Amino acid sequence: MGLRQADDVKPDRGEIGSEAPDGVRDGARLAAVRAEQAYVSRVYERLDTERAGAEAALRQGPAAGGGGAFQARLESAVATDEAARRLARLAGVENGLCFGRIDHRSGADGPGDTFYIGRIGLRDEYHEPMLIDWRAEAARPFYTATPGAPGTLARRRHLHLRHREVVRLDDEVFDLEGLDEAERGGIVGEAALLATLRRGRTGRMGDVVATIQEEQDQVIRSALQGVLVVQGGPGTGKTVAALHRAAYLLYTHRDVLERRGVLIVGPNATFLRYIEQVLPGLGETDVALATVGELYPGLKATAADSPAVAVVKGDLRMAALVEAAVRDRQRVPDGGLSVESEGMTLRVEAAACELARDRARALRAPHNLQRRRFVHDLLDALALNRAEQFDRLIDEPLEEITRSGNVPGWLQELLDEAGESPLLDEADLRLAKESLWHEPPVREAIDALWPELTPERLLTGLYADPEALGRLGEAAGLPGAALLHRPPGSPWTVADVPVLDEAAEWLGSDDSGDRARRRAAAARREADERYAREVIESTGAVTSDAQDLAALVAERHRDDGPPLTTAQRAAADREWAYGHVIVDEAQELSEMAWRAVMRRVPTRSLTVVGDIAQTGSAAGASSWGRMLDRYVPGRWREQRLMVNYRTPAAIMRVAEDVLAAVAPGEIPPEPVRDDGPPPRAVAVPVSGLPGLVRAELAEVAPGPAAGRGPEEGRLAVISSAAWHPGVLEALPDAAAGATPEALDSPVVVLTAAEAKGLEFDSVVVVDPAGVLAESPKGGQDLYVALTRATRRLTVVHDGDLPDMLARLEPGGPGPSQA
Ligand SMILES: Nc1ncnc2c1ncn2[C@@H]1O[C@H](COP(=O)(O)OP(=O)(O)OP(=O)(O)O)[C@@H](O)[C@H]1O
Numbered sequence: 001m002g003l004r005q006a007d008d009v010k011p012d013r014g015e016i017g018s019e020a021p022d023g024v025r026d027g028a029r030l031a032a033v034r035a036e037q038a039y040v041s042r043v044y045e046r047l048d049t050e051r052a053g054a055e056a057a058l059r060q061g062p063a064a065g066g067g068g069a070f071q072a073r074l075e076s077a078v079a080t081d082e083a084a085r086r087l088a089r090l091a092g093v094e095n096g097l098c099f100g101r102i103d104h105r106s107g108a109d110g111p112g113d114t115f116y117i118g119r120i121g122l123r124d125e126y127h128e129p130m131l132i133d134w135r136a137e138a139a140r141p142f143y144t145a146t147p148g149a150p151g152t153l154a155r156r157r158h159l160h161l162r163h164r165e166v167v168r169l170d171d172e173v174f175d176l177e178g179l180d181e182a183e184r185g186g187i188v189g190e191a192a193l194l195a196t197l198r199r200g201r202t203g204r205m206g207d208v209v210a211t212i213q214e215e216q217d218q219v220i221r222s223a224l225q226g227v228l229v230v231q232g233g234p235g236t237g238k239t240v241a242a243l244h245r246a247a248y249l250l251y252t253h254r255d256v257l258e259r260r261g262v263l264i265v266g267p268n269a270t271f272l273r274y275i276e277q278v279l280p281g282l283g284e285t286d287v288a289l290a291t292v293g294e295l296y297p298g299l300k301a302t303a304a305d306s307p308a309v310a311v312v313k314g315d316l317r318m319a320a321l322v323e324a325a326v327r328d329r330q331r332v333p334d335g336g337l338s339v340e341s342e343g344m345t346l347r348v349e350a351a352a353c354e355l356a357r358d359r360a361r362a363l364r365a366p367h368n369l370q371r372r373r374f375v376h377d378l379l380d381a382l383a384l385n386r387a388e389q390f391d392r393l394i395d396e397p398l399e400e401i402t403r404s405g406n407v408p409g410w411l412q413e414l415l416d417e418a419g420e421s422p423l424l425d426e427a428d429l430r431l432a433k434e435s436l437w438h439e440p441p442v443r444e445a446i447d448a449l450w451p452e453l454t455p456e457r458l459l460t461g462l463y464a465d466p467e468a469l470g471r472l473g474e475a476a477g478l479p480g481a482a483l484l485h486r487p488p489g490s491p492w493t494v495a496d497v498p499v500l501d502e503a504a505e506w507l508g509s510d511d512s513g514d515r516a517r518r519r520a521a522a523a524r525r526e527a528d529e530r531y532a533r534e535v536i537e538s539t540g541a542v543t544s545d546a547q548d549l550a551a552l553v554a555e556r557h558r559d560d561g562p563p564l565t566t567a568q569r570a571a572a573d574r575e576w577a578y579g580h581v582i583v584d585e586a587q588e589l590s591e592m593a594w595r596a597v598m599r600r601v602p603t604r605s606l607t608v609v610g611d612i613a614q615t616g617s618a619a620g621a622s623s624w625g626r627m628l629d630r631y632v633p634g635r636w637r638e639q640r641l642m643v644n645y646r647t648p649a650a651i652m653r654v655a656e657d658v659l660a661a662v663a664p665g666e667i668p669p670e671p672v673r674d675d676g677p678p679p680r681a682v683a684v685p686v687s688g689l690p691g692l693v694r695a696e697l698a699e700v701a702p703g704p705a706a707g708r709g710p711e712e713g714r715l716a717v718i719s720s721a722a723w724h725p726g727v728l729e730a731l732p733d734a735a736a737g738a739t740p741e742a743l744d745s746p747v748v749v750l751t752a753a754e755a756k757g758l759e760f761d762s763v764v765v766v767d768p769a770g771v772l773a774e775s776p777k778g779g780q781d782l783y784v785a786l787t788r789a790t791r792r793l794t795v796v797h798d799g800d801l802p803d804m805l806a807r808l809e810p811g812g813p814g815p816s817q818a
Pocket of ligand 1: 211213232233234235237238239645759787
């Protein structure tokens with residue numbers, strides 16, 4: 001691939017020839033750095049001015065005032081809101097604010113344009129662009145120009161800053177005649193790219209905005225609409241590209257996406273913590289992040305099921321089981337309904353109960369809404385039965401009087417009247433139903449037939465009832481439903497969340513009270529909006545924005561609590577429809593999890609990021625089509641990433657052997673890095689781990705004395721479940737498991753599943769044979785574990801090394817040569 005080392009400033013063809021004497025070159029380099037420093041300082045000054053402006057606007061807050069100043073208040077409220085957003089954006093972009101510059105070729109009509117590229121766009125006091133947002137069309141050549149296809153670019157320059165100081169420049173001059181074929185096909189910005197890749201890991205993913213590669217650029221700027229699958233091997237930058245895509249989409253479709261929100265679904269809380277700083281660094285702060293275990297509001301499920309149970313819960317037929325379980329709670333009593341009420345036994349025949357159930361089911365509504373109809377019908381029947389029984393009570397004495405022939409005139413009149421009118425008129429019926437509904441035995445009897453259910457109650461009851469699981473599992477055609485049996489009160493697992501979500505769909509909630517309140521609020525809001533529009537239109541100002549402004553003001557009126565961001569509002573609302581959803585490590589999602597995700601994005605605007613070769617979950621995907629065709633048959637597009645930016649070539653060769661053995665046919669990505677010592681295998685018992693880990697850590701986290709940042713250098717011990725307790729005991733100071741804090745520790749002990757998506761300078765894989773044997777899909781977990789390393793890999797084993805790892809160098813417990 002012909003990678004070059006990071007050079008300091010390379011002379012621009014037009015400035016100085018390559019054969020210029022050193023002194024002249026140094027002088028030119030210094031002058032170039034000084035010139036760039038002057039520009040960068042101005043850009044930072046501008047950033048400070050903008051921050052001060054936004055802060056002042058925010059401190060001032062929306063202007064108060066009477067109704068007459070409505071428009072002013074309206075505009076002021078909008079300005080305050082914008083100031084808050086702008087400030088949040090400006091706060092995140094301090095580091096590396098300006099990282100690039102492009103010079104277009106000069107033409108007949110003068111010199112070509114020069115643009116500086118940065119994390120956000122900035123204009124000077126005369127409104128002239130100073131810094132172009134990396135997502136703007138004008139910035140695109142910075143990412144796409146190659147020596148073979150430079151477009152109109154004469155030069156691309158990377159600016160490396162430390163705080164606000166320019167410390168180095170990397171230039172690429174696009175001189176077609178002077179470049180050979182091999183270099184033409186190479187990746188862009190190689191010097192800057194390699195410098196970035198060699199940095200020690202800090203436990204947090206950083207953005208790569210200065211070194212985005214062309215294949216990644218295509219992912220980032222792909223259209224918002226439809227489903228884009230980004231398939232790529234380990235370390236190909238899928239995650240990082242997906243995050244830049246989120247920032248790009250928010251920039252290009254801000255109107256839609258700021259209102260509807262963007263959701264990023266990741267595999268676990270550690271992973272979300274790992275990536276959480278990337279978007280703020282790109283100027284985007286309002287994106288919702290969630291694991292599958294958090295998709296159901298109010299729950300943060302982290303517990304895992306055994307693979308066998310996870311497979312059943314993830315099976316699409318689980319939806320049929322939930323439906324059957326809901327219907328099973330809509331019952332008709334054998335022999336009809338009998339309820340004690342005020343000394344009377346009220347009866348509704350089985351046929352009438354059945355009719356009530358069928359009428360309720362005929363409504364196209366979820367269970368809890370259908371229940372309203374069922375309750376009404378049964379109360380009708382009970383009220384009628386009570387009236388009939390009362391009627392019969394007085395029938396006998398009346399018949400006797402009639403038979404005697406001495407019916408008084410007033411009684412005859414009453415009897416005639418009653419004969420023509422129904423037993424209960426509308427008002428009687430309403431009163432009778434109301435009084436019945438307040439009798440506990442009546443309510444209990446109806447609740448037993450058609451209870452109001454929450455998803456939690458439904459599933460707790462179902463899982464605790466082996467008979468129902470067997471019967472309903474069979475009806476749903478779901479083998480293994482019996483495995484779901486567990487006692488009430490067990491913790492909710494991640495695989496339960498899509499099932500709860502499914503149940504919520506079937507159950508719905510009887511939110512008639514809420515809906516009435518919402519209707520009233522909507523009416524108030526509409527009136528507000530109408531008024532706002534009239535005011536703005538009558539004054540002739542900002543007519544085009546009138547509706548937006550009015551909507552914003554109305555939104556403010558809506559609730560009294562603190563104003564929530566879109567991401568916060570969306571996360572709290574199970575029925576929220578996002579504008580775009582990004583699913584990372586998407587190969588791990590079960591069929592049921594896909595249903596839950598798809599519900600959140602009815603427009604099917606999704607980015608699906610993953611690697612089928614890394615599927616670890618037994619319920620995960622074996623192909624994208626199998627998961628996606630159900631929702632967008634044949635309509636998803638796939639982009640493949642083929643270059644591995646993480647794992648050095650020597651480590652990758654070992655991983656490739658594993659891949660060939662466990663998933664023949666899957667093509668591994670091509671590594672860009674060729675540094676680091678050869679990976680090795682060490683035969684030591686667990687007691688040897690502390691010494692090995694200490695030595696490895698000294699290699700990757702030598703601290704400031706060795707020119708590394710104090711926070712740089714991370715090591716992970718990835719172990720089989722069988723060895724896990726022993727490893728934890730041997731390394732008491734290490735962080736353990738997939739907790740968000742785990743990444744702050746220099747050493748963390750993880751399982752292969754927990755390590756998914758993460759990376760570390762040094763990786764120690766413990767008990768590879770165990771990892772292989774435990775891997776539910778047949779070995780992919782070992783491939784995942786080996787490919788987490790950015791520099792060093794050590795495999796620790798206690799018995800024979802699996803054949804597929806034969807390429808590892810045998811070594812002692814100390815560090816290998818660096
Ligand atoms: N264009 C780039 N410039 C600099 N670094 C990059 C670039 N692309 C990827 N990287 C780095 O490569 C590493 C791997 O990226 P990332 O985690 O996004 O890969 P992935 O495809 O999601 O991997 P996996 O499937 O193994 O989780 C990260 O450190 C990332 O910052």
